[in-house]
Amino acid sequence: MAEKDRKDARQRILDASVSLFSRKGFAGVGVREIANEAGVNLAMISYYFNGKTGILKEIIEQFFNLYLPIFIDADDPGKTPEACFRHLIRKIVHFIRENTDLFLLVYNEIPLDVPEVAEIKSRRIGELLERIGSLMMRFGLDPADRAIMAVIGPTLISATLAQFRLRPVMHKIFQVKPDEKYYEHYVDTICTLFLSGVAGLRK
Amino acid sequence: MAEKDRKDARQRILDASVSLFSRKGFAGVGVREIANEAGVNLAMISYYFNGKTGILKEIIEQFFNLYLPIFIDADDPGKTPEACFRHLIRKIVHFIRENTDLFLLVYNEIPLDVPEVAEIKSRRIGELLERIGSLMMRFGLDPADRAIMAVIGPTLISATLAQFRLRPVMHKIFQVKPDEKYYEHYVDTICTLFLSGVAGLRK
Numbered sequence: 001m002a003e004k005d006r007k008d009a010r011q012r013i014l015d016a017s018v019s020l021f022s023r024k025g026f027a028g029v030g031v032r033e034i035a036n037e038a039g040v041n042l043a044m045i046s047y048y049f050n051g052k053t054g055i056l057k058e059i060i061e062q063f064f065n066l067y068l069p070i071f072i073d074a075d076d077p078g079k080t081p082e083a084c085f086r087h088l089i090r091k092i093v094h095f096i097r098e099n100t101d102l103f104l105l106v107y108n109e110i111p112l113d114v115p116e117v118a119e120i121k122s123r124r125i126g127e128l129l130e131r132i133g134s135l136m137m138r139f140g141l142d143p144a145d146r147a148i149m150a151v152i153g154p155t156l157i158s159a160t161l162a163q164f165r166l167r168p169v170m171h172k173i174f175q176v177k178p179d180e181k182y183y184e185h186y187v188d189t190i191c192t193l194f195l196s197g198v199a200g201l202r203k
Numbered sequence: 204m205a206e207k208d209r210k211d212a213r214q215r216i217l218d219a220s221v222s223l224f225s226r227k228g229f230a231g232v233g234v235r236e237i238a239n240e241a242g243v244n245l246a247m248i249s250y251y252f253n254g255k256t257g258i259l260k261e262i263i264e265q266f267f268n269l270y271l272p273i274f275i276d277a278d279d280p281g282k283t284p285e286a287c288f289r290h291l292i293r294k295i296v297h298f299i300r301e302n303t304d305l306f307l308l309v310y311n312e313i314p315l316d317v318p319e320v321a322e323i324k325s326r327r328i329g330e331l332l333e334r335i336g337s338l339m340m341r342f343g344l345d346p347a348d349r350a351i352m353a354v355i356g357p358t359l360i361s362a363t364l365a366q367f368r369l370r371p372v373m374h375k376i377f378q379v380k381p382d383e384k385y386y387e388h389y390v391d392t393i394c395t396l397f398l399s400g401v402a403g404l405r406k
Contacts, residue, residue: 027231108311122372129376147388150377151396154365155358162357169325173332174353185350189404193354196403197396 010048012038014062017055022101026056057120063099063106064124070095071131081138086191088135092160093187100164107161129153140202148201159190213251215241217265220258225308229259260323266302266309267327273298274334284341289394291338295363296390303367310364332356343405351404362393 016038020029031052035042049055074088096103106121132153137143141152163170163186170176219241223232234255238245252258277291299306309324335356340346344355366373366389373379 025228025230027228029230118371122375125369125372126376129372146377146379147385148392150373150379151366151389151392154369154373155362155393155396158361158365158368159358162361163354165361166328166357168321169328169332170353170357172325173329174349176349176353182350186354189351189354190358192403193358193397193400197400199403200395200399201392 009038009040009044013040013045013048013055014059017052018059018102018105021056021059022105026052053114053117056114056117059102060106060117060120060124063102064127066099067095068124068127068131071128075131075135075138081135082195084135084138085195086187089160089191089194090187093163093183093190096161096164097183103161104165107165125157128157132156136198139198141198152198152201156194159194212241212243212247216243216248216251216258217262220255221262221305221308224259224262225304229255256317256320259317259320262305263309263320263323263327266305267330269302270298271327271330271334274331278334278338278341284338285398287338287341288398289390292363292394292397293390296366296386296393299364299367300386306364307368310368328360331360335359339401342401344401355401355404359397362397 013034017029017034020034020037029052031045032042034052034055035045045051045055049058070091071088074084074091076084076087079087133143133149136149136152141148143149167178170178176182216237220232220237223237223240232255234248235245237255237258238248248254248258252261273294274291277287277294279287279290282290336346336352339352339355344351346352370381373381379385
């Protein structure tokens with residue numbers, strides 16, 4: 001088999017898994033089903049990932065390899081903290097819109113009986129929280145106040161995602177149309193809420 | 204079988220299911236496993252719930268029957284909106300602490316291929332969002348500004364939960380000890396963040 005085909009097979013397994021896991025949940029999908037959907041031999045899954053858990057681990061790592069740089073790039077010492085924050089939120093919302101299924105999958109799937117998956121998620125989410133923490137220090141929040149730092153980061157990560165988790169409800173209750181104009185107003189609202197909120201915490 | 208035993212069997216099935224679903228995910232648990240854990244005959248599950256989906260639906264309804272009254276009770280016209288809000292957050296955090304497994308289960312489990320479960324969740328979360336909306340009107344936010352209303356509610360619901368979803372990470376990164384004192388400071392922080400944030404949106 002040519003090198004290119006092998007790479008394709010590996011990525012096809014990952015793509016098929018994201019699609020299946022996000023529809024049926026991690027526990028609801030078997031390796032045979034993944035192999036069928038990806039159009040590969042069952043043995044390929046063992047060869048590349050050593051089973052279903054290996055696939056999930058790789059999906060999570062790939063996801064954070066794309067997500068973390070958004071937080072790193074946003075924290076630009078040449079810009080005001082406000083400008084960095086607005087840039088960060090805009091980029092996060094754009095990223096979630098482009099990768100909603102993947103996002104909800106990584107965020108939702110916590111197989112508590114698979115410690116190695118929990119370990120990866122803890123480590124990678126920890127990296128995000130540290131980045132948010134450094135940005136918050138630029139707003140004058142005290143990094144020694146762990147209770148404040150421990151609230152802002154998780155709240156921010158959840159807040160930007162809530163919109164997408166609850167999208168079906170949004171339509172019904174608020175009659176919002178998730179178009180370009182809505183998301184612009186949404187980014188502004190989240191930014192004002194947090195920037196005013198953080199200013200209130202600093203007092 | 205006596206009426207009391209029948210009731211016990213029904214509740215035992217629900218309790219066993221919460222425990223199993225929250226550890227293994229909805230898709231990862233079979234009815235036979237539930238019957239074993241609950242110590243009931245397999246036929247009982249069909250009799251009471253018409254299968255696994257029926258159990259999940261009942262768990263979700265029971266959960267919201269406990270959770271929604273917190274939002275209703277908190278909105279007391281005799282108190283200032285600030286006092287109502289602080290009371291609400293305190294009660295929510297207390298409720299999540301007492302029912303963490305159940306909370307994460309109801310929040311996480313979105314079997315997208317089971318429309319009747321999605322329908323119940325949409326309807327019940329909609330009830331919460333409407334309650335938060337009325338409280339926000341008391342802060343002077345414009346209920347016609349759907350984009351603002353659609354942000355505050357979901358953000359608040361997610362924010363109070365984020366702390367519990369990410370508890371293992373919290374320990375590691377922030378060295379916080381989730382005791383009485385921490386949660387008091389946590390409630391204060393969330394309240395200040397939101398109350399200052401909402402004041403910023405009103406401007």
